[in-house]
Amino acid sequence: MQLFIHRQKTKDYSDKRFPDAMIELVESLALHKDKVWSLDDSNGLLATGSTDRCIKIVNLKSSRQVIDELDDTVHKKTIRSVAWRPASCLLAAGSFDSTISIWGKDDSSNDYTSTMADFEMELLAIIEGHENEVKSVAWSYDGTYLASCSRDKSVWIWETDEMGEEYECISVLQEHSQDVKHVVWHPSLHLLASSSYDDTIRIWKEFDDDWEAAAILNGHEGTVWCSDFEKSESSIRLCSGSDDRTVRIWKFAGDSEDDEQEWTCEATLPQVHTRAVYSVAWGPNGLIASTGSDGTLAVYQEVNGVWNVVAKTKQCHGTHEVNVVKWTTVDGVTMLITGGDDGHVNIWKYTNL
Template identity: 70%
Template sequence: MPIQLAKSLKLHRDKVWSIDCSNGMLATGSTDRSVKIIDASQYKLLDELDNTVHKKAVRSVAWRPNSYVLAAGSFDSTISIWNREGEEEMDNSWEMELLAIIEGHENEVKSVAWSHDGAYLASCSRDKSVWIWESDEMGEEYECISVLQEHSQDVKHVVWHPYLQLLASSSYDDTIRIWREYDDDWESAAVLNGHEGTVWSSDFEKSETQLRICSGSDDASVKVWKYVRDDEEEQQEWICEATLPAVHTRAVYSVSWSEDGHIASAGSDGKLVIYREAQPGQWKIVDQQELCHGVHEVNVAKWIKINGKTMLATGGDDGYINLWNWDTSSTSNKNN
């Protein structure tokens, strides 16, 4: 089996909504309003951020690249920014301090994400908007440089391209929008239509040679979209290159594209599914785990790196974080 459960951690009293990993440290956000910091290699809880900071569920967490700065977006319409105390000394102690509270959204913050260089923080909300924030080097001061309001419904998720200053947002309006910087402002570069339900999540391919994104939807499908070209009006043209093999029976809440080219999806049906591209535009199921959080829904699945090893992390309604070993050697000949 290419995926096997390595560790199951009961960290939260309620639903786990979000997971992010950097420098071997996992951050998790939950309906119980807390954020937990875990040393993923030792399965050790290092810190629990003050759960009085947010008045409602923590919906999204994101590490700033190459730092210990963490953003947490909440249903209370705010974003908290944290940093590790004593980071310069790099001692064995671990405690996060609150740097800032960002306000601006008029409703629940659904997702936060840092650009690949850490220059921008994006956030999205039930208020139908996407905000782009610029911060100082210390991560203490934040200025909103653009408010993007072209979605017609609740915006569920934002994700940056791993190398380019491109942002994707997924929405209750059944679309994905691609945003780019243009003349010192941000604009909608493309609208991806094709899902027949809420788009809960999307993730860019980790490639420097082609531009693609995958998406998961309330319509139980996972799709791959490919950039084709810019037209004369300078809008990007994207096509739906593939709809992955149908295996989910209910909403797909989370998709994640690994560095080695595999896509993971998870959702309301409790399944964790791994796909690989057998040939251009044609995808195969590598493996799937039924009920990977028991009878509970799976809200997030994310590829992570622990000590150079690729793993999968999932979080569910049961309050658990499950860490899955990933064996690529068993995928090369399966389902050909």
């Protein structure tokens, strides 16, 4: 199978002024005793994972209080990644102890109250297979598949049942030559992206009942820490963040059913970060947010095919590194959520000026 990637000359956006929007800190939640590595939200519930081995569930809709603390004896090491299964109250957590835990609520009610006594999740399964630290877990859009990646250089795809209690590994993907940092699914296709210490991104899809690399994206000049798909049905694009301090946009040209996928590096976004970019998030609003080792939180907007920085805030967790950023909507208000080395989760309001 042939794999294609073309590079495009980087455009110069350095003369663009900002802000065109404002990022305002709404609340800083001191949730953990150590680094916050990952967070994910669904149906007004925020899950967070930390070096302290704790997973906390926060009600974002009203109280912003912790309504559950999952058993911190299940994992022996850092919780590196947490992910909600779409349209359910099922949570996957990947750990540096090489395992993945699956948690579920004891009933199907969506009436989440603000007290811990009213909400309780239980351990449903422990998934084993990786030979080293699990760095990321992610659910497919329909909840059929769970993907995981590891320091063991592999990406695993697990198939699960409706209840989320049984897991079968249907593919072990071992084409990365180094530590795999992150996995993410397309929002409406069974298309998976993995980011690696080998400076590449790989796009995976199913061919004749087997999963294979449909494309290798080359261009970053350092570890690729993260990527995220555009939330659009009209095109297939991916943004990525790297140790080389850049955020890049990759575009797929062709039919999503094509066996041979051709991707191009469509743009390198305006240079904002002075150190590694650890996390990128492509929101349903079309905006991209990035953050990383320099503690800067930036937001980018595309207008007529040109990307500009529209908002930026430095030291958004004080002097600490920021490991993750996510877009969310709470009661109709567009929010950003970040997690940092200070153990805090910060909630930011994004406003167009």
